[in-house]
Amino acid sequence: MKLKKHNPSYFFKIKLLFFTLITITFIFSCGKKSDNYKEVSKDAGVFLSGKIIPDNHFLGDQKCKECHQEQFKSWQGSDHDKAMQIADSTSILGNFNNQKFTSQGVTSHFFKKENNFYVNTEGPDGKYHDYKIVYTFGVTPLQQYIVQFPDGHYQCLRTAWDSVKNKWFDLYPDFKIVHSEWLHWSRGGLNWNNMCADCHSTNVRKNYDEATHSYDTKFAIINVNCEACHGPGQEHVTNVNELGEDYVANGTFQMTTETSPKELVDQCARCHMRREQYSATFNFEGTMLDHYFPQLIEGGLYEPDGQILDEDYVYGSFLQSKMYNNGVTCTNCHDAHTLKLKYDGNKLCAQCHVPEKYDTTEHHFHQPNTESSKCINCHMTGKFYMGNDFRRDHSFRIPRPDLSVKYGNSNACTDCHKDKDNAWAAENFKKLFGEVDSIHFSEKLAPGITMQPNAHVGLIELMNDTHQPEIIRASASKVLSNYNAQNFVEQYIALLNDESALVRGATVDVLSTINTTDYTSYFLPLLEDPKRTVRIKAFFGLAGVAEAAIPEVYKVSYSKVKEEFFLHLKTNSDFVGTRMKKGNYYLKQGDIEKAIASFESALAIDNINNQVRLNLATLYYNNRQYEKAENAFKTVIEQEPEYGPVYYSLALMYAELSRTDEAIVQLEKALKKMPTNIRVFYNLGLLYDKQEDFVKSEKTFFAGLKVDATNENLLYALAYLYAKNNQTEKAINIAYRLVELYPNNQEYKSFLNQLKGRA
Incomplete structure (x- = not known):
């Protein structure tokens, strides 16, 4: 019998340290959208121009103030106004008067020198250096500080200032990070260019160069000013100056009084959601899904029922709510410019919910006018993020x-x-x-996220129930893949034509993971999908199809989306995940050399990322680079000795290289780390048998059957072991058990008959 390969998930949770403002913006009305400066060619169909807006099209808040003084006054001093500032004695709130703060063994010393602000702290080499503060980030409940590094990198300190309690604190006090990790403040996890800039300034272009791992990041305006939300004001001001009293709004602005509730949510969501970027820069073309795809509801990021867990921000929660479905939007609760709540206490909810019915002890069963009687404390629970930033769940459940x-x-x-x-x-x-x-949808989603038996039934119902929130339907599609997507191909294919782009995108992602090209023809029409994110996902799904084999009718679209796809990769190539995606694309194309190069480049920017290293080890092995594969596996073991699957994978490689003794040693270690993993018992038993150690082989199979008494692989292996060692009666007894458990398997019946013939 041949050892069966196993593809462990190799998932190491990396907590990405995202930044976001938690307030919502809205401003004056100047009409509907137009295609000004977008230059989408008429023959381009759904394809957008991707044109970058010149900085001089953004005129700044002082220009807006000339006509919109009331709105400016409200916005001034808000979290959007203070999103990012040049560091000076006015903007810095923290105490830099020779203060020291120690956390996780690192002491940061904050001080002033020549009217500038500095910190002495651990750098990327593990040594202490003086760093000048060049920018401030936010105001309340915390303020962060940004340091300039070589090659255009700007880094956010992990130690922040609590502007409520007026003290220094560690954003992640329970999270030990060494200087060589990607998550160290001086590296990718707290890099301003790719983690923060897009939402804290106006008209940001990241301008990352993969070849030199450098940035030339630009922005038109340092903070989140009027035009960050409403678009560049140049055309508007020109028209007003030219037309005077005859001016009529011509639709050049976003987020106006004419913006529909759901469209406004999408426009705010650009910076108020956890997401992946798909366009080179945000230029107000199209809609949110032409630029970003949101994080769906899944384990580790959300609670099983969809409540916030990790830093998920507002959008993914709000889309789950009945309020969103019924047309409630951001500005129904949040002031358009101050960003504060419109009313205090239960008066906010009483805008829609009759207080005589809901703000009563008969409804909430708590003492009136107490914290316990507040609507939000039952229906908008929350969690602290970044140390002291309390954010409420917006699913209103x-x-x-x-x-x-x-x-x-x-x-x-x-x-x-x-x-x-x-x-x-x-x-x-x-x-x-x-x-x-x-x-409630959570009664069907939670069993799937927690991997309960038969939960796929409820997930399929959610996927197809158009009355459910689209983010729940899309999430159900993704979660269903936990139950082997290959078993539900027909259900997935039907969703490729779904009205929801979110559902289409999630479904393409799942089908793309199936290692076959049997279904890729269904992706072809999606090359012309109205949403850029769906088009790019479909192109990735088609990676296993040779370009020459693309039908003539889709060749033009294929060529255009190919450009979008590689621009997407280029834009995000400073992320490990994107370099892995590029490697997976080449794998689908059968180019293992380029795939290896892509995964190696991912390690170049995060050398202790073992998720990458394990994938790379497998590629080395498949490419017959056995020494590199072995070294990669051993490096993972050295760095994460408690991670069982790596011992298992190394053992399988040793076994296929006929290094049986070494394979057994690794499987024995794997069994200690994963004492309930049936595949370990199975393969270890086979190797003992290969060494003709009947006692250990039998003992191992029995131990596995104590974990799973009906496992057919273990039962068959044990029966085969007995038959091989002339213990026919024992083999027959187990063969009967196999036939009883799996009556449709003809091989087991034939095996039983063969054994009877020998008896």
Whole structure:
């Protein structure tokens, strides 16, 4: 019997340190959108120009102030206004008067020199250096500080200033990071150019050069000014000056009083969501999905029921809500320019929800006018991010402690009653409100995210239920792939024509992971999809098809999307994930040399990323570069000795190279790390048998069957072992068991008959 290969997930959670403003902006009305300066050619169909807007088209807030003084006054001093500033005695809030702060073994010394502000702290070489503060970032509840590095890199310090409590603090006090890690403040995880700039300044062009790993990042205006949200004002001002009192709004601006609620949410979402960028720069062309694709709901990033967990921002939550579905938008709650809430307390919710019905003890069962009686504390729970930044979940959900009992997600009840458990909360919720009388999407999504048996049924229902929020339908499509996407190809193909671009994009992503070209023809029409993100995803899905084999009718579109795809890769090539995506593209094309080069380049910017290294080790092995593969596996073991799958993978390589003794050693180590992994028991038992060690082989198979008594691979391997060693009766007994468990498998029946013939 041949050892079966196993493709472990190799997932090492890397907490990306994203930055965002948590407020929402809206401003005066100047009409609908137009195609000014976009220059989308008429024969381009759905394809956008991608043109960069010149900086001189952005005139600055002082120009806006001339006519819009009230709006300017509200905006001035807001979080958008203070999103980024030049560091000086006016903008810096932190105490730089010879202050020291120590966290995770690193001491940062903040001081002044020659009217400038400095920090002495650990640098990328592990040594301490003086760094000049060049920019401030944000104002409340924290302010960060930016340092200039060589080659155009700007880095955000990990130590920030708590502007509420007036003290220095560590953004991630429980997160130990060494200087060589990508997450160190001096490296990629806290790099301003790719993690922050796009949302903290106006008309940003990252301008990253992969060959030199350098930046030439530019922006028109340092902060989030009027034109960051509404678009460049040059044409508007020119028209006003030329037409005077005869001026009529000609649709050159975004985010106006004529913007529909859902469109406004999408426009704000550009900076208020966790997402991947697909355009070279944001230039107000098209819609949000022409520039970015949002993070979907999945484990590790969201709680199983869809509540916020990691830094997910507002968009992914708000799209789940009934409020979004019913036309509520950002500015119904947030002031357009101050960015503050329009009303205090329950008055905010009372704009729509009758207080006589909801702001009563009969509804909330708490003392009136207390924190416990506030709508938001039951329906908008939150979490602290970046140390002291409390952000509320915008999915506006009814607490479901019964789901917490099943899936472990948090709920508002035990968030307040910390001395109680979920079972208590579920029981008391039922006493107060009765049985839940409707099905919430989370009852079908949570089982899938937590990998419950048969959860695929509910996920398929969610995917196809057009009454559900589109982000939930798209997320269900992605989560379903946990149950082997190959089993649900027909259901996925049907969604490629879905009305929701979010669902189409998620579905293409899943189908693209299936290692076959059998379904790629269904991607061809999506090369002409209205949304750039979907087009690019479809092109990636077609990577396994030779360009010469693309039907003539799609060749022009294929060529255009190819440009979009490689521009997408180029734009994001400062991210490890993008370099891996490029490697996977070449793998689909069958070019293993270019794939290896891409993964090696990913390691070049994050040399201790073992997710990359494990993929690279497999590529080395497939390319017969056995020594490199072995060294890569051993490096992972050295860096992460508790990660079981690496021992397993190294063992399989040794086994196929007939280095059986070494393979056994690695599998024995893997078994200690992964004592319930059936594949380890199976392959270890086979190797003992190969060494003709019947006792250890039998013992190993039995140990595996204690974990999974009906596992057909283990049962068959044990029966084969007995048959091989002339213990026919034992083999027959197990063969009967196989036939009983798997009556449709003709091989087991034939095997049983062969054994009977020998008896």
